[in-house]
Amino acid sequence: MRFLLVALLVNFASPVLAEDAEIPHFLDETATSGITNVYKGEWEFMTGGGVAAFDCSGDGKPDLFMAGGVNNSVLYRNDSATGGALKFTAIPSGAEMDRVTGAYPLDIDGDGILDLVVLRSGEDVVMQGEGDCKFHRANEAWGFDGRDLWSTAFSATWEKGQDWPTLAIGTYIDRTQDAFPWGSCTANGLYRPKGKAFDAPLPLKPSFCSLSMLFSDWNRSGTPSLRVSNDREYYKGGTEQMWHVEAGKPPALYTAAEGWKPLKIWGMGIASTDVNGDGMPDYFMTSMADSKLQVLAGGADKATYKDIAFASHSIAQRPYIGGDFHPSTGWHAEFQDVNNDGIQDLFIAKGNVDSMPDFAMKDPNNLMLGQPDGTFVEVGDKAGVASFRQSRGASVVDLNSDGQMDLVVVNRNEGAQVWRNSGDGLGHWLQLALHQDGANRDAIGAWIELRQGDRVQRREITSGGGHAGGQIGWWHFGLGAVEVGEVRVIWPDGTASDWFKVAGDGFYDLTKGKAPAVH
Amino acid sequence: MQRRGFLTAGVALALLGGTGAVFADTRAGVAEKVLATWYHLALELVRHTPTYTPPVASRTLAYMGVAAFEALASEGGGLHSLVGQLNGLSAVPDRAPGQGYDTAVILNAVMDVLIHDLFANTGPTGQHAMETLTGRLAGQAADGVAADVVAASRSYGATLATAVLEWSRTDGGAVIDNMGFPAKWTVNPAPGHWVPTSKVVLQQAPLLPDWGKNRAFAMPDGDTCTLPAPTAYSEDKGSAFYAEAMEVYTTSQSLTEEQKYIARFWSDDAMLSYTPPGHWIAILNQVVAEKGLDLTAHVEALARMGVAMADAFIGCWAAKFQYDLIRPITYIKKVIDPKWEPMLNTPPFPEYPSGHSTQSAAAAAVLTALFGEGYGFTDESPAPDGVPQRQFASFRAAADEAAISRLYGGIHFRPAIENGQAQGRCIAAYAIGLKTRV
Numbered sequence: 001m002r003f004l005l006v007a008l009l010v011n012f013a014s015p016v017l018a019e020d021a022e023i024p025h026f027l028d029e030t031a032t033s034g035i036t037n038v039y040k041g042e043w044e045f046m047t048g049g050g051v052a053a054f055d056c057s058g059d060g061k062p063d064l065f066m067a068g069g070v071n072n073s074v075l076y077r078n079d080s081a082t083g084g085a086l087k088f089t090a091i092p093s094g095a096e097m098d099r100v101t102g103a104y105p106l107d108i109d110g111d112g113i114l115d116l117v118v119l120r121s122g123e124d125v126v127m128q129g130e131g132d133c134k135f136h137r138a139n140e141a142w143g144f145d146g147r148d149l150w151s152t153a154f155s156a157t158w159e160k161g162q163d164w165p166t167l168a169i170g171t172y173i174d175r176t177q178d179a180f181p182w183g184s185c186t187a188n189g190l191y192r193p194k195g196k197a198f199d200a201p202l203p204l205k206p207s208f209c210s211l212s213m214l215f216s217d218w219n220r221s222g223t224p225s226l227r228v229s230n231d232r233e234y235y236k237g238g239t240e241q242m243w244h245v246e247a248g249k250p251p252a253l254y255t256a257a258e259g260w261k262p263l264k265i266w267g268m269g270i271a272s273t274d275v276n277g278d279g280m281p282d283y284f285m286t287s288m289a290d291s292k293l294q295v296l297a298g299g300a301d302k303a304t305y306k307d308i309a310f311a312s313h314s315i316a317q318r319p320y321i322g323g324d325f326h327p328s329t330g331w332h333a334e335f336q337d338v339n340n341d342g343i344q345d346l347f348i349a350k351g352n353v354d355s356m357p358d359f360a361m362k363d364p365n366n367l368m369l370g371q372p373d374g375t376f377v378e379v380g381d382k383a384g385v386a387s388f389r390q391s392r393g394a395s396v397v398d399l400n401s402d403g404q405m406d407l408v409v410v411n412r413n414e415g416a417q418v419w420r421n422s423g424d425g426l427g428h429w430l431q432l433a434l435h436q437d438g439a440n441r442d443a444i445g446a447w448i449e450l451r452q453g454d455r456v457q458r459r460e461i462t463s464g465g466g467h468a469g470g471q472i473g474w475w476h477f478g479l480g481a482v483e484v485g486e487v488r489v490i491w492p493d494g495t496a497s498d499w500f501k502v503a504g505d506g507f508y509d510l511t512k513g514k515a516p517a518v519h
Numbered sequence: 520m521q522r523r524g525f526l527t528a529g530v531a532l533a534l535l536g537g538t539g540a541v542f543a544d545t546r547a548g549v550a551e552k553v554l555a556t557w558y559h560l561a562l563e564l565v566r567h568t569p570t571y572t573p574p575v576a577s578r579t580l581a582y583m584g585v586a587a588f589e590a591l592a593s594e595g596g597g598l599h600s601l602v603g604q605l606n607g608l609s610a611v612p613d614r615a616p617g618q619g620y621d622t623a624v625i626l627n628a629v630m631d632v633l634i635h636d637l638f639a640n641t642g643p644t645g646q647h648a649m650e651t652l653t654g655r656l657a658g659q660a661a662d663g664v665a666a667d668v669v670a671a672s673r674s675y676g677a678t679l680a681t682a683v684l685e686w687s688r689t690d691g692g693a694v695i696d697n698m699g700f701p702a703k704w705t706v707n708p709a710p711g712h713w714v715p716t717s718k719v720v721l722q723q724a725p726l727l728p729d730w731g732k733n734r735a736f737a738m739p740d741g742d743t744c745t746l747p748a749p750t751a752y753s754e755d756k757g758s759a760f761y762a763e764a765m766e767v768y769t770t771s772q773s774l775t776e777e778q779k780y781i782a783r784f785w786s787d788d789a790m791l792s793y794t795p796p797g798h799w800i801a802i803l804n805q806v807v808a809e810k811g812l813d814l815t816a817h818v819e820a821l822a823r824m825g826v827a828m829a830d831a832f833i834g835c836w837a838a839k840f841q842y843d844l845i846r847p848i849t850y851i852k853k854v855i856d857p858k859w860e861p862m863l864n865t866p867p868f869p870e871y872p873s874g875h876s877t878q879s880a881a882a883a884a885v886l887t888a889l890f891g892e893g894y895g896f897t898d899e900s901p902a903p904d905g906v907p908q909r910q911f912a913s914f915r916a917a918a919d920e921a922a923i924s925r926l927y928g929g930i931h932f933r934p935a936i937e938n939g940q941a942q943g944r945c946i947a948a949y950a951i952g953l954k955t956r957v
Contacts, residue, residue: 043647173644179651181644182563183903232791233567233642237905264791288569290719310718317720325702327721354643358569358698 021369021377022339022426026384026407026419034088035076035408037416039392041069044121044175046353047152047211047231047268049392049410050102050332050468054114056093056133060507060519062397062473063133064088065095065103065116066410073100073118077133083402086420095127095135102393102468104154108142108165109196110439114472117167119151124169143197149186150175155464156444157215157224158492160247163439164193168226168245168464169201170210173234183236185209188228190251204228204251208238212270214465215245216281217445219300222494223247224445224462225254229267229285239264240285242303259302265292269467271333273344274458275312276374281460284314286330286348286467288359291316314368314376316348321381322362322388329359330366332467336396338383338405340427340478342457343370349409349467351390362388365409389414393469398476403429403505405476410469428479428504433519434461434489436512442472443512445492450477451499452485479504487516550623551814553660554587555804557630558821560652562793562801564634568641570695572789573874574730574832577796577825578692579637581736583630584825586683587818588955590629590676594622598815599957601822605736608686612678619668620675622814627660628676629683636684640695691733699727700867711752711760712843713869722867731837736826737949741837744945746938749844749871754854761854763932767847768855771862771929778927782862784906785875785924792901795875795921796828799882801900802917806890819955823885827950831881831943835874838942844871847929861929872939873931876922880943881950883918888951890914918943 039049049069053062061078068074075093080086095116102119109115113129115138123146127135139146153170169191174184185208189201208230215224226243239262242254254260269286276282276295283305285292293314294305309315318327332349339345348366352359364386368376380386389411399406404421411417430450434443443461450457457477464470479485483504489497491512500516502508507519561583565576585601589611592598602608614620631653638645661669687693696702704724706714715723731741738744753760770778787795803824807817847870851859866874886894892913899908911917922940925931 043643046643179648179655180559180563181648182567233644236903289721310720315720325697327698354646356569356642357640358695 021341021371023369023379023382024339024404024426025422025424027422028384028417029086029420030415030417033086033418034090035064035416035418036090037066037068037074037076037410038071038414039067039069039410039412039416040071041412044150045069045101045412047172047392048101048119048121048468049412050119050466051393051395051408051410051416052103052105052116052469053395053397053408053471053473054105055473056114056129058131061401062399062471064395064408065093066416067100067102067393067468068098069100069412070098072096072098073103075133078399080400082400084400086399086406086418091133093133093135097125101150101152102154104156104463104470105472106156106165106444106463107441110163110441112441117154117156119154119169119468121150121175123148124151141197143194143199144191145198145201147189147201152468153188153210153213153228155213155215155226155462157245157463158440158444159192159245160223162193162247164196164198165440165444166193166245167191167198168204168213168215170213170228171207172209172211172231182234185235185238188213190245202251204243206238208235208241209233211268212465212467214270214272214462215445216272216283216460216462218242218281218296218303220280221300226251227270227283229265229270231266231268232264233266240267254303259298259304261304263292268331269333270465271335271346272460272462272465273335275344275370279458284333284335284346286333288329289317289327291330291333291348312375314346316366316368319360319362319364320366320378321364321386324360324362326358326360328363329353331392332394332469334394334396334466336405336476337478338367338396338421339369340404340429340480342427342452342455342478342480343372345369346376347394347396347407349391349394351392351412364388365391385419387411387417389417393467395469395471397471398431398474401507403431403476427481428483430477430479430485430487430502430504431474431507432477432487433474433507433509435509436491440492443489443492447490448475448510449488449490450485451487452479452482474507546621546623547814549660549662550626551817553623553627553656554630554814554817556652556656557627557634558583558800558804560648561634561638562797563648564638564641564645565793565797566790567645568638569790570640570698571794572699572726573787573794573796573878574727574836575692575695575699576794577829577832577878578690578733580796580800581825581829582637582683582687583633584818584821584823586629586633586680587626588822589683590626590679591622591815591818593625593679594620596815597957598819599954601953601955604953605826606734606739607689611682612675614675615671618671619665621664621668621672623660624664624669624672625676625679627656628673629680631657632677632680633683689734692730697721700724701728704728707843710754711845713845714849715867716846716848716865717867719867725868726866727836727868728840731833731835731840733833735830735833737953738830738834738946741833743949744834744942746838746872746942749842749934750932752845763934764847764850764855767926767929767932768851768859770926771859774862774927779862780907781920781924782928784901784909785921786863786928787875788864792904795878796832796882798900799828799879800824802896802898803886805898806886806894806896809896810890820889822955823889823950823953824882826953827881827885827947828878830946830949831878832874834942834946835872835877835939838872839869839874842871843869844935846870847932863928863930865930870931871935872942873922873925873935874939875925876931876936876939877943877946879918879921880940881947883914884944884947885950886914
């Protein structure tokens, strides 16, 4: 036992980068990008600060909608030239609101134009997209009860047989309980369809002050469940949760009999990918101090997870540069392949909750490169993204359509930052967009599989997770040194496409029932 | 046995710190409400402030109790100051002769200053809550009191709190770095010694290894109430140590629902509960509400309880790092069953003696001295966390159950429990022996 522990500690202290792994080089282009958003606010805005990345202008490049806290939210149109410097212009969108904590894009009404779900400390608002980055309020038209709570988490799915999405919105503290807020977590809401609108929100009780939610098909059953990451700071008797959300049935918590084990963390963000190659999604959860990386431990029949964060060197427990030895505070987390080597990497936005002296004040964001052996190696400083600002939401996304994943981070009470991935020396890549007719046009719930030889990368298409923001658009894969791959899609209804051979370094539209088309 | 009526901890807190409906519309009633409301907040802050492990919580609750006591003692109404009785407490400010004072305003100022300081490192929500109560209670405490009396009382209260804080700075426990975990720690390689029991990075070193060296409150020092050495370490199947481990192991394999419930009820985990000392303060406040004790008796009890529990942790920690004993999880996995997992998470520090056992025995001894043998009560302190109430025939019975809960939970061997209880009762005698009445 002692020998094993010592060995783990030694490994933890000196992770080694794989010999052929490229460290991406990110250029901080904040000053010239046109992005000046500040997520500003005190107590009610200590959490949140999300960014939604999606193309609302129709040029194929993701535009950015950022939460502003007491400032108005801002929509930045992406004016970057392909492969060029990052350029954005703040434009009037109709979605400007104060008290916004986060936002997620989603084509709610299936008209082919992305809408926005805007989370607020106050009434949540669904904004119907009109095209050309214009939006209007649709709460009344869609029967959406925005309630007046402190909303902090979101995820969406299309339940079987439905042509309207089911939304889950997570809420935080009852902000009227200002002297004794602990234990006052307000009810999360499940908004199910009622025709072409939403039914009254179904309270997901018990609710435990959720900071991230994700509909994910954890065991590939074909029906996603709702993972909820909760902040133990405010709940009493709470735990991390997972809900059955099955068509025609009331939501029900996974139980101990089903293998679900209590876990109490300062849950702040969820990221998901298949880390260990078993075909099932694994889940990374940010927290204060130790992060968690859960892999399925008991097979598809048992919702039991094993934490491998320590062993895989992804625990990200304290700053790796800057000299502050205090534990870290993690927020948005996201898996993407930033060096196009075909292995998912992990970005974590870090930052003190406010000015808690027992946690790092100089808390650099993490960028950890995935390794062939399933471990991670920190390269945030070498890659140039180790910001010490009080970071919250983020998006790892290709902002200039060059196939390299760029980075945008929203900071609390400081300016947002944006980095361009120079792409120097990186591998080949693919960008894929999913389309299907009718509802759920962007195929939320689908799986994309990319095969290169014996190796298959799998990606679940989800809406939700992270911290207070997400993205829809191009789904990115790194190909490594091989310029070609085969792709197929397992659509939300379970049907699988054929395998299609595609050349690397290109954008492809994958439409259900059709062969991939170069975009 | 005297069976007291059903009164939940939540109700007790509401009665003590809520709307004030049960408080007499008197200055004493206002003072009681102020005190209870600040204590309610302090217990929440214990739960939600990162450095507040049980030893740290016990220290803060001791200083709060002593400060509240001295605020009342300065009134000259029958309480005898603890100056000269507690180590290092050589003086506290007096009220100015001829100046009118209001005890509620004084008490509010004392608690306000003290709690802001002792919980200065709490998070933004705690800061927000403290500021909210500062604004709310200052006005309530001063309502109907002459302006000059309010000013003098606030000034005196702040001065008294500052004096208590100055006294606290020199006890060795004022600064908690790195959540209480040393940045570097060398594990004793000899068999039978403590090794880390989790993969949490901070917990690769033990919690607060020097806490036993802190200045004690009422007892001379951390070595005052020594206890016998733990059973000699052995991996021999015929050894006493092996038998003790087997007791933990076999018990864990056949836990009844009642035993599981007991383990959960007393788990009192740091950052997830009021911690053990906070749990016992909640019990005390419940008793105060049930008995309708006056303010004088309440602060007397808070001071004695706080001192006893803080000393218990100092004595316990001194012994823990003297003996540096291996935890059951380490031994059982190595010697008996590599796949064994205890019901409770193993705390990150040496095993012997059991902290909960020591401090619960001390707390129960004080409560018994104050309220008598056979005081039956229903404890609902953990109810907000979904753990149902438990009834006890006496404080001693509750402490005994808290102690054995650690064996049910798989985190202590029996000698740590039984010898820890004896140590706690020995330490409590010093708090019980304090002269508090003129």
